[in-house]
Amino acid sequence: MREPFEFTILKEDSETWARVGVIRTPHGEIPTPVFAPVGTQATVKALTPKELEELGVTLILANTYHIYLRPGPEVIAELGGLHRFMAWPRPIMTDSGGFQIYSLESLRRFTEEGVVFRSHLDGSMHLLTPEKAIEIQELLGADFITCLDECPPPLERDYVKEATERTHRWAERCLKAHRRTDQALFGIIQGGIFPDLRRESARFIASLGFDGFSIGGLSVGEPKEKTWEMLEVVIPVLPRDKPRHLLGVGAPEDFFEGISRGIDIFDCVLPTRMGRTGTLFTWQGKINITNAQYARDPNPVDPTCGCYTCRNFSRAYLRHLFKAEEILAPILATIHNVYFMVNLVKRIRQSILEGNFALLREEFMASYQRRL
Amino acid sequence: MREPFEFTILKEDSETWARVGVIRTPHGEIPTPVFAPVGTQATVKALTPKELEELGVTLILANTYHIYLRPGPEVIAELGGLHRFMAWPRPIMTDSGGFQIYSLESLRRFTEEGVVFRSHLDGSMHLLTPEKAIEIQELLGADFITCLDECPPPLERDYVKEATERTHRWAERCLKAHRRTDQALFGIIQGGIFPDLRRESARFIASLGFDGFSIGGLSVGEPKEKTWEMLEVVIPVLPRDKPRHLLGVGAPEDFFEGISRGIDIFDCVLPTRMGRTGTLFTWQGKINITNAQYARDPNPVDPTCGCYTCRNFSRAYLRHLFKAEEILAPILATIHNVYFMVNLVKRIRQSILEGNFALLREEFMASYQRRL
Numbered sequence: 001m002r003e004p005f006e007f008t009i010l011k012e013d014s015e016t017w018a019r020v021g022v023i024r025t026p027h028g029e030i031p032t033p034v035f036a037p038v039g040t041q042a043t044v045k046a047l048t049p050k051e052l053e054e055l056g057v058t059l060i061l062a063n064t065y066h067i068y069l070r071p072g073p074e075v076i077a078e079l080g081g082l083h084r085f086m087a088w089p090r091p092i093m094t095d096s097g098g099f100q101i102y103s104l105e106s107l108r109r110f111t112e113e114g115v116v117f118r119s120h121l122d123g124s125m126h127l128l129t130p131e132k133a134i135e136i137q138e139l140l141g142a143d144f145i146t147c148l149d150e151c152p153p154p155l156e157r158d159y160v161k162e163a164t165e166r167t168h169r170w171a172e173r174c175l176k177a178h179r180r181t182d183q184a185l186f187g188i189i190q191g192g193i194f195p196d197l198r199r200e201s202a203r204f205i206a207s208l209g210f211d212g213f214s215i216g217g218l219s220v221g222e223p224k225e226k227t228w229e230m231l232e233v234v235i236p237v238l239p240r241d242k243p244r245h246l247l248g249v250g251a252p253e254d255f256f257e258g259i260s261r262g263i264d265i266f267d268c269v270l271p272t273r274m275g276r277t278g279t280l281f282t283w284q285g286k287i288n289i290t291n292a293q294y295a296r297d298p299n300p301v302d303p304t305c306g307c308y309t310c311r312n313f314s315r316a317y318l319r320h321l322f323k324a325e326e327i328l329a330p331i332l333a334t335i336h337n338v339y340f341m342v343n344l345v346k347r348i349r350q351s352i353l354e355g356n357f358a359l360l361r362e363e364f365m366a367s368y369q370r371r372l
Numbered sequence: 373m374r375e376p377f378e379f380t381i382l383k384e385d386s387e388t389w390a391r392v393g394v395i396r397t398p399h400g401e402i403p404t405p406v407f408a409p410v411g412t413q414a415t416v417k418a419l420t421p422k423e424l425e426e427l428g429v430t431l432i433l434a435n436t437y438h439i440y441l442r443p444g445p446e447v448i449a450e451l452g453g454l455h456r457f458m459a460w461p462r463p464i465m466t467d468s469g470g471f472q473i474y475s476l477e478s479l480r481r482f483t484e485e486g487v488v489f490r491s492h493l494d495g496s497m498h499l500l501t502p503e504k505a506i507e508i509q510e511l512l513g514a515d516f517i518t519c520l521d522e523c524p525p526p527l528e529r530d531y532v533k534e535a536t537e538r539t540h541r542w543a544e545r546c547l548k549a550h551r552r553t554d555q556a557l558f559g560i561i562q563g564g565i566f567p568d569l570r571r572e573s574a575r576f577i578a579s580l581g582f583d584g585f586s587i588g589g590l591s592v593g594e595p596k597e598k599t600w601e602m603l604e605v606v607i608p609v610l611p612r613d614k615p616r617h618l619l620g621v622g623a624p625e626d627f628f629e630g631i632s633r634g635i636d637i638f639d640c641v642l643p644t645r646m647g648r649t650g651t652l653f654t655w656q657g658k659i660n661i662t663n664a665q666y667a668r669d670p671n672p673v674d675p676t677c678g679c680y681t682c683r684n685f686s687r688a689y690l691r692h693l694f695k696a697e698e699i700l701a702p703i704l705a706t707i708h709n710v711y712f713m714v715n716l717v718k719r720i721r722q723s724i725l726e727g728n729f730a731l732l733r734e735e736f737m738a739s740y741q742r743r744l
Contacts, residue, residue, distance in 0.1 A: 042692065046699040050680065071667070071692045079670055079688055087684040295443070298451055308422065312459040316451055320414065320443045327418040330699060 001211045005143075005184045007243050013352050017235060017262035020352045023243055025091045025143040026182050027083060030058045032243065033259045035250055035345040036093060036267040037338050041066045042076070042086045045272045046334040049088045055307070055339050056346065061093045061267040062086075064136055065100035068126075069119050073139035081141030093144035093267070096133045096174075096188070099216065099248070102151045110150050112166065130173040138180045144212065144245075147174035149188040151217045154226070160192035168204050175208055184211035186245060192217060193226045195233045202237035212243040215263075219249045224257075231261040238262075252281060252368060255345055256361045259352075266345070271337030276330040278322045281340040283367050289333065294319045307339035308332075373583045377515075377556045379615050385724050389607060389634035392724045395615055397463045397515040398554050399455060402430045404615065405631045407622055407717040408465060408639040409710050413438045414448070414458045417644050418706040421460045427679070427711050428718065433465045433639040434458075436508055437472035440500075441491050445511035453513030465516035465639070468505045468546075468560070471588065471620070474523045482522050484538065502545040510552045516584065516617075519546040521560040523589045526598070532564035540576050547580055556583035558617060564589060565598040567605045574609035584615040587635075591621045596629075603633040610634075624653060624740060627717055628733045631724075638717070643709030648702040650694045653712040655739050661705065666691045679711035680704075 001007045006024040013019065023030040036059040037044045037052070044052055044060055052060070062082060067073065076085045082092055101108050101117045108117035114129030133148035148170050152163035167190045178185050187210035191198035205213060215234055218227040227249065238244060243264045246254075250268025258266060271281065278290040282302035287294075289301065300310035301318065309318070309332040321329035344364075351360040373379045378396040385391065395402040408431040409416045409424070416424055416432055424432070434454060439445065448457045454464055473480050473489045480489035486501030505520035520542050524535035539562045550557050559582035563570035577585065587606055590599040599621065610616060615636045618626075622640025630638060643653065650662040654674035659666075661673065672682035673690065681690070681704040693701035716736075723732040 041696045041698055042689075043696075043698050043700045046703075048680070048700065048703060049684070066696075070696060071688070075668055075688065075692075078668060079686055085686070085689055087689075296447055296450060308420070312421070314451055314457070316443070316447065317414075317457055317459075320447075324413045324415075324438075324442060326413055326415050327699060327702060328415045328420065331418075331420060331703070 001184055001242060004182060005211060007212075007241060009241070011353055013260075013357050014355070015358060016260035018259045018352050018357055019262065019264070020349050021243070021264065025184070027089060027091045027143055028058070030091055031346075031349060032264040033255070033345050033349055034059055034265055035255070035341045036061045036265060037272060037341070038063070038267055038269045039086065039088075040269070041070070042082060044338075045276065046330045047338065049086065051335060052088065052338075053090070055335065056342050057090070057338065059091045059093060059265070060088065061095065062140070062142065063097070063100055064094045064133065064140065065097035067140060068097060068136050069121050073136045077139040077141070083141065091144070092142040093186075093245075093265075094137050094140055094142040094146065095247070096137070096146045096148040097128060098133075098149045098188075099151050101128065110163070110166070112169070114148070115150070130170040131177040134174050134177040138178070138183065141180075142183065144184050144186055145178075146186045146214055147171045147188050149190060149216055151190065151220070152192060154192040154217055154220060154222045157192070157194060157197075160190070160194060161197055164190040164192070164197055164201050168201065171205055171208060175210070186210055186212040186214045188214045188216045188247070189234055190217045191230070193222050193230060195230070198230050198233045199237060202234040206238050210242070212245060213238055214245040214247050216247045218246070219254075224254075228257050228261060231258065231263065235262040250341065252341070252344055253365065255348055256364065259348055260357070260361075268341075271341045272334050275333035275337040278329070278333060280333055281337055283364070285368050289315060289318045290322045291319075301336050302340070305336065305340065307336050309336040309339075373556055373614060376554060377583060379584075379613060381613070383725055385632075385729050386727070387730060388632035390631045390724050390729055391634065391636070392721050393615070393636065397556070399461060399463045399515055400430070402463055403718075403721060404636040405627070405717050405721055406431050406637055407627070407713045408433045408637060409644060409713070410435070410639055410641045411458065411460075412641070413442070414454060416710075417648065418702040419710065421458065423707060424460065424710075425462070427707065428714050429462070429710065431463045431465060431637070432460065433467065434512070434514065435469070435472055436466045436505065436512065437469035439512065440469060440508050441493055445508045449511040449513070455513065463516070464514040465558075465617075465637075466509050466512055466514040466518065467619070468509070468518045468520040469500060470505075470521040470560075471523050473500065482535070482538070484541075486520070487522070502542040503549040506546050506549040510550070510555065513552075514555065516556050516558055517550075518558045518586055519543045519560050521562060521588055523562065523592070524564060526564040526589055526592060526594045529564070529566060529569075532562070532566060533569055536562040536564070536569055536573050540573065543577055543580055547582070558582055558584040558586045560586045560588045560619070561606055562589045563602070565594050565602060567602070570602050570605045571609060574606040578610050582614070584617060585610055586617040586619050588619045590618070591626075596626075600629050600633060603630065603635065607634040622713065624713070624716055625737065627720055628736070631720055632729070632733075640713075643713045644706050647705035647709040650701070650705060652705055653709055655736070657740050661687060661690045662694045663691075673708050674712070677708065677712065679708050681708040681711075
């Protein structure tokens with residue numbers, strides 16, 4: 001990566017493609033592998049930035065699409081940029097908005113110039129071009145920004161080929177448009193579930209000289225095995241010395257699969273979204289805390305967990321909060337889930353450093369699968 | 373107050389009935405005058421207990437009615453009592469449930485035995501007697517508990533007289549029923565807005581030997597001047613050496629009025645409830661943060677405030693969070709409002725100690741009334 005960024009690989013696993021590193025950014029260091037919670041609308045839902053710091057979060061991902069529509073990038077730039085606006089002093093990554101717009105389905109149309117879409121908030125029409133995606137992300141000022149891409153349905157080969165090739169042309173336009181030197185620009189690799197298209201996409205995007213690589217369009221409906229198969233095609237093509245990000249993937253079991261195939265960065269709404277509905281991650285699998293069986297349960301959510309929620313509150317109290325629809329319910333659940341994800345990845349990191357990655361993986365999967 | 377409680381008066385104001393003290397309880401000391409946020413369902417809405425501690429909160433009030441219906445006092449007792457259940461290590465006061473049941477209107481009927489009411493949650497029928505109110509509060513285990521009372525419409529003399537006399541008979545039954553020695557029992561004074569009934573109620577309740585006194589049935593619709601007039605009738609009748617609590621009153625201007633008439637404890641949902649709708653208290657009066665004028669305002673809610681919200685976030689960010697309906701909106705607003713109330717009362721306390729109470733009052737009212 002170019003100055004002021006630096007990616008240092010501290011250790012590579014002897015049996016897998018897993019590696020441990022540190023990314024230096026203008027807002028501090030990120031030990032990798034890392035899990036980034038998602039702050040869709042310039043806030044990680046239900047958490048204060050102080051709580052995020054206490055949870056050991058070192059990177060968050062914010063959604064350009066949502067922030068572009070509200071409050072708007074000019075407002076945020078005027079107020080000192082995204083870090084200042086949301087009072088998050090550590091690194092931020094922004095996506096390009098492509099995936100959110102793709103998800104609007106009937107409300108958008110992709111052309112060579114860019115994508116025309118209708119706002120889900122007020123129905124207004126917008127044109128997002130690769131140049132505009134970069135301009136918006138420069139106004140927001142995240143540490144890592146990403147190219148505009150088209151994320152196609154992974155199974156339709158002709159569509160995937162067309163979208164992937166357009167994503168390549170857009171990647172060149174994004175590189176050309178990018179001005180700020182205090183932001184690292186990530187290229188996005190597409191190609192659906194077709195090994196030849198994935199390989200070609202990885203080769204092309206790698207050839208352009210990006211600071212890092214986001215692998216997109218996976219885990220959007222196709223079987224998980226396909227995701228891992230695609231990583232095995234893509235990763236060997238990418239330069240060793242640049243960080244690799246798997247877009248939108250981050251269930252506990254995915255960390256082991258992704259990291260063993262060379263992924264450095266994960267982002268996912270899973271811990272925050274599931275927390276809000278009372279689904280909590282434990283070393284023994286997921287539990288739904290609203291179930292009647294927890295009504296008088298004095299134990300913490302996960303007895304082995306060191307988070308604020310587990311150190312202070314019983315399952316019975318959490319269930320009460322969800323039943324009473326109290327705001328503290330999603331707060332405590334999100335604290336636990338984010339801590340769980342961040343610390344699971346930290347433990348994986350430590351196990352790679354100590355040469356115990358395979359052992360930890362075996363232990364975790366044996367324990368977790370009991371309820372998976 | 374009896375052991376293990378102790379109420380020490382440190383200073384009395386020379387010009388008003390204001391006084392500064394400390395109440396020692398089994399869960400720590402409470403400097404008085406004090407403002408207690410309300411934790412209706414065993415949680416102060418939108419705040420973690422950790423945040424409450426950091427805000428300098430030393431006492432909270434929980435609503436017996438709500439907790440009795442859900443999750444139930446037996447569940448809480450089984451889980452170690454209310455302090456343990458909600459992980460709040462400092463003092464708690466519980467009300468008797470009388471006021472909440474009175475507010476159910478058509479769903480309740482008061483008789484000599486007690487009050488029969490229909491749950492607002494599932495329509496089930498319940499009988500709450502004075503003895504049962506004490507039993508429930510002993511199961512919950514708060515530091516301060518209160519007698520069951522009937523809070524009548526303040527203007528209907530015949531009704532008020534009947535309800536006040538019944539409240540007196542219930543007070544005797546509550547005293548008799550109370551067993552736990554680690555809880556202080558507060559008597560409730562009623563009497564509507566009739567000076568003779570108020571005086572009689574204060575005399576009678578004071579004669580029974582309670583550990584403290586709650587003044588109920590005020591600020592429930594009648595003009596605020598009547599509240600202060602009633603305090604002037606009641607306070608001289610109460611023993612000097614026991615704490616006095618004004619039930620459910622706690623707007624900023626009320627603190628000055630109440631404290632100058634000898635009130636030691638306030639509780640009110642105002643800062644939490646208003647926070648959730650975007651109304652924020654400042655030294656210059658209330659503001660509604662959702663107003664368009666704050667869309668690009670880089671200033672904190674109150675530039676003179678030292679709370680976490682004001683130290684880190686702009687009005688523009690808070691407005692964005694409310695517009696985007698983010699959970700962080702009520703969290704940050706509640707942090708600010710509770711800090712504002714707690715610290716205003718702390719400043720009043722300090723001013724009494726320093727002999728500047730009148731000056732602070734004048735300063736505050738001149739500043740606050742500009743927008744009141």
